[in-house]
Each structure stands twice: as C-alpha cells, then as structure tokens.
Amino acid sequence: MSEAFHAGPLRVRIETAEPSVREKLAETLALYDGTWEGPFDDVVLEARAVPGSATMVDGAYLRCARMSVNATAGEVHATTRCGAQMRSRGEQRQHWAIEVPETVVASAQLEELEDLVGLALTAGWRYAGWVPVHAAALVRGGICPIVCAGSGGGKSTITAALVRTGWRTLGDDKLLLRCDAQGPELRALLHTFNLHPRTREWFPEVGDLTLLPPYSSWTEKRKFRVDRTWPKTTAPHARPTHVVRMRRSSATRGIAVSELARAEIFPTLLKQIAIPSDRAEAAPILSTVARAVGSLRGLDIVVGDDAYRDGDCLSELERALER
Amino acid sequence: MRVSPDFEDTATLGLRSDVVATVLEDGAVLLDLQTKYFYALNPSGWSIVQHFEAGSTTATVEAFARSCGAPDDGAVRAFVSALDAYGLLETTSAPTDSDAQAVPGTWAAPTIERQPEPLQRVLVSAFDPSIPLAE
Structure with a gap:
C-alpha cells in the first residue's frame, strides 16, 4: 500500500504492508503541514517487519539519543535502540528501506521510527539545497x-x-x-x-x-x-x-x-x-x-x-x- | 593527535580530512568533525590554513607570510604549532597547488581561537542538536 505526504520541498511516499508502521510513519509526516509550491523531490520510505533485531552501529556519521548512523560513500545506515534499522539506496538518498523487528511491531512501541523519518527528511532537505x-x-x-x-x-x-x-x-x-x-x-x-x-x-x-x-x-x-x-x-x-x-x-x-x-x-x-x-x-x-x-x-x-x-x-x- | 612535538620545517602538512573550513567576512571558521570543536581564524590565519588545505610546509607558509609583510617574529610558527596542538594537521604527501590568496590589507599576526564549548556529539535527533534529556 502506498501513501504520499509533503514535507517542505519533499514528497514522501510510504510503502509498507504493516498497518501500525504505516500509521506511525504517516502520523510523523502529517506534522509537516507548511505550504510549499513545487517542484518536489520524491522520497520513498519502504518499511517491513523482520524477524531479528539490528545491532547498533557506532554512530560515526551521527549519534542521537535513540539512533546511531554510519555512512559510506554509497549508503547511510541508521540503527535505533529498539533494533530497527534503515538504509538509503542510491546516491541521492531518496529511497530508504526500513526494517522493524516483528516484536517491536507487535508491541506497537514505534516511537523510534520518528528518528528514522527525521533522518530521511533532513537528508532530503539538504539534498534539495536547504539547511x-x-x-x-x-x-x-x-x-x-x-x-x-x-x-x-x-x-x-x-x-x-x-x-x-x-x-x-x-x-x-x-x-x-x-x-x-x-x-x-x-x-x-x-x-x-x-x-x-x-x-x-x-x-x-x-x-x-x-x-x-x-x-x-x-x-x-x-x-x-x-x-x-x-x-x-x-x-x-x-x-x-x-x-x-x-x-x-x-x-x-x-x-x-x-x-x-x-x-x-x-x-x-x-x-x-x-x-x-x-x-x-x-x-x-x-x-x-x-x-x-x-x-x-x-x-x-x-x-x-x-x-x-x-x-x-x-x-x-x-x-x-x-x- | 599531534603530527609531532617538533615537526620538521620541510614536512608536508595538510588540514585533517575531517576538518571543514568556511569563509566569514572577517576570516574563517574551521569545524573539526571528530571533536566537534570549531575555531575562528583571522584573515592572516585563514590565508595560512589555505596553504595547508592543499598541503604545505612550515617553511613555505613562513615564506608566504613574509611576502605578505609579516615580520620575522615567530608568530607564524606559533600559529602552525597551535594548529598542530589542536590536532588539526596531519602529515600528507607532496603539496598540490594552493588557492591561497594574499591577505587583504595589512598583515596581522595570525590567530586561532577555539570556541569554549564544542558542538554536541550526541543529539536529540537528526534535526535537533540539543543535549538529549532523560526520558
């Protein structure tokens, strides 16, 4: 299922089969209700539930309270305390693959998805020329x-x-x-x-x-x-x-x-x-x-x-x- | 992380690869992405650092400073020592062509001032650089 939101100069599409994950991502994105005229850069957040948990990376790129991020030339890799992770695809960092542990989805403790959305948005805004x-x-x-x-x-x-x-x-x-x-x-x-x-x-x-x-x-x-x-x-x-x-x-x-x-x-x-x-x-x-x-x-x-x-x-x- | 306690005049030094510079109207700022400290440079300091962006030697930057009117009073050497003491330099390979410009106006002794507090290393989020509070 796909759903689109606007966040400043970005048009963000959510792709996930998990209703609770979609709801959390949508709730986070819906806050960005400022009016922008196009053109918009497209960003995709693709999320799925997975059996295991990700191990926290060291945060060489960015360290936040609930999220650590590493980056190489071709990829940004974020992990959160609850075991979720997100990787960028493509040089322009416009496609992000999110994996959420099935146990976390089942518990509906999805607050840390806010951190992952924030990372994807800030990367997109910077790519669009904004700080x-x-x-x-x-x-x-x-x-x-x-x-x-x-x-x-x-x-x-x-x-x-x-x-x-x-x-x-x-x-x-x-x-x-x-x-x-x-x-x-x-x-x-x-x-x-x-x-x-x-x-x-x-x-x-x-x-x-x-x-x-x-x-x-x-x-x-x-x-x-x-x-x-x-x-x-x-x-x-x-x-x-x-x-x-x-x-x-x-x-x-x-x-x-x-x-x-x-x-x-x-x-x-x-x-x-x-x-x-x-x-x-x-x-x-x-x-x-x-x-x-x-x-x-x-x-x-x-x-x-x-x-x-x-x-x-x-x-x-x-x-x-x-x- | 100093290059050496008494680096050779002829050793080629460069600004560390994770130090970013930007120009201000009255000099420049260096941000060390590892320590998150940032440093204010006056125009003379910035003109010297530009040499190190391309790789240079202490002897070369002293000669450059003299060509800009700097007296032979050790201020340039002291400035390079300060860059080194702050861990902003690393040894590098042969220098490339520098884009360094002569200092506009009268030469003044180069200065570097480290901000008292570094930027936060652990942030609230990718948007909020504040210190995280306890949940």
Whole structure:
C-alpha cells in the first residue's frame, strides 16, 4: 500500500504492508503541514517487519539519543535502540528501506521510527539545497528574528508571546534556511507549536493543553496548532534580519536585552543545526550559515522565570529589533 | 593527535580530512568533525590554513607570510604549532597547488581561537542538536 505526504520541498511516499508502521510513519509526516509550491523531490520510505533485531552501529556519521548512523560513500545506515534499522539506496538518498523487528511491531512501541523519518527528511532537505535549523522565527514589517535556544530553552513560549502581539511565525523549532542572490531565506515546515501545559498560566486562551496529544515521550509539551487559537498568524517564508540568542534565568526579572557581539552570531546559529560528521555534507551547511550571518544583526536576551506575567515584557525586545 | 612535538620545517602538512573550513567576512571558521570543536581564524590565519588545505610546509607558509609583510617574529610558527596542538594537521604527501590568496590589507599576526564549548556529539535527533534529556 502506498501513501504520499509533503514535507517542505519533499514528497514522501510510504510503502509498507504493516498497518501500525504505516500509521506511525504517516502520523510523523502529517506534522509537516507548511505550504510549499513545487517542484518536489520524491522520497520513498519502504518499511517491513523482520524477524531479528539490528545491532547498533557506532554512530560515526551521527549519534542521537535513540539512533546511531554510519555512512559510506554509497549508503547511510541508521540503527535505533529498539533494533530497527534503515538504509538509503542510491546516491541521492531518496529511497530508504526500513526494517522493524516483528516484536517491536507487535508491541506497537514505534516511537523510534520518528528518528528514522527525521533522518530521511533532513537528508532530503539538504539534498534539495536547504539547511534544517532547530530554531524559532517570526516576522513583522520586514523584521525577522531567528530565535536560538536549546530544547526546553523557551523558544515556543516566546514565539507564542510574540504572536499575541502581532508577529507572524514560521515555526517554533523547525525551519529551513538557504541563501540565494537576495540573501538568506527561511521557510516554514509546520505550524504546530510544542507548548508546555504551564503556558496557560500566561496565555489563558491556549486552554488546557494536557488534553492535547503529547509531543514526545521526552517532555510534557503538547502539540498545539497555532492558527486554531491565533488565526492568520503563520507565515510561509521570510528573509531573516536578526539572530536572537536566548536563555532563561531565575535571576532575571522580565526580559533583559543586549546586543550580541558580531563574532557570536555565527556560532549561535551553528549550534542550532545538527551537523553530520561527513565533510561533504558539513561543508555546505557551514557555507550557508556563514553566508547567512553576514547580513544579520545579533541580540542576546535573558528571560526571567515568570517574565510573561508582565504584559509589557516584550517591549524592550521589540524596540531593539526595530532599531 | 599531534603530527609531532617538533615537526620538521620541510614536512608536508595538510588540514585533517575531517576538518571543514568556511569563509566569514572577517576570516574563517574551521569545524573539526571528530571533536566537534570549531575555531575562528583571522584573515592572516585563514590565508595560512589555505596553504595547508592543499598541503604545505612550515617553511613555505613562513615564506608566504613574509611576502605578505609579516615580520620575522615567530608568530607564524606559533600559529602552525597551535594548529598542530589542536590536532588539526596531519602529515600528507607532496603539496598540490594552493588557492591561497594574499591577505587583504595589512598583515596581522595570525590567530586561532577555539570556541569554549564544542558542538554536541550526541543529539536529540537528526534535526535537533540539543543535549538529549532523560526520558
């Protein structure tokens, strides 16, 4: 059985006879609801159940919490903790063969397929000329900050806060970046935020987030559709103007804003990108980031624990962005 | 992983094959894909590293630096030693033609600055380079 999804510039087809595997792959791909015009690169995810489990590879290409990946000139080979594995076929890495242990299929513990899908997508996006960036971005009046922080660093909450004051968002943690003749360009991949249930304390209109499906087994965050609560606040693309380095501190009241040193802009953005240990793949990522930061300004913000209780907490940041 | 404590002036050295370079408006950055450390180079440092991308000797890069106006003050040798100490060089075969350009403007002593923290080696996912949290 075959089923197709769009994920940014990719058209992804699932081929599997296993209903639960198909459902998990489809659920993962369905998150990418950003609107793209073609042309699309085709990617095939072909999955089957197998009797045995794969042994974890050493992760020389990429090491993730639940997945290790090796690569040779002709093949990428990923393995996950549950014994699933995935191999690419062809130089363009557009066909991926996934094998899931029958025991895992029977148990329906298929979360690690998300990691394999993420690997196939990031490879496809890079092949299509885009760099995946784990950051938030907003746009208003020609100003577009890329908000950089680690997981749990507050990207989603500040994005929601800015959306409430009239900004539109390209996403709270998944963006694609490239550079063309006009400079750096960002594209949105999905319009779902990952919000912590506590967000309701500051933004009551989000409602009881515990009623929504969880984002992952890693966090308490919930998948939250932005435009359901804040209509017409998503943007498909923008030209970035700023890099905003963000961290949280219990010692800060409100949101403290300062200039980010020019030399810090490149590492700040680079730290938001998963870079495979493969020279041929790392080089274009570095080159894209280097070209992008040439035109970007930097801001450093420190967000206090309860900053969003103050309805005016964003004004200094907004003034700094507009200067 | 140093080439040698006191490498010969005439030994041909190259940038390690898993070190990637990219140019910035005020120099360049090297990323060591093995250690995940990255390094900021000023324009003079980048012009020297370009020689090592193609394979070169300490004697050759010192001569190149002098041709760009560098004083004979040991700064170039110290820079090459720093590259070596960071494990960014390896011995290689005979040099190929270098694309290295003369340094624009006035020569300044070459510098290399290692970022305090490397990029994460174990990531959340292929998209998220954050440190994985406990499940």
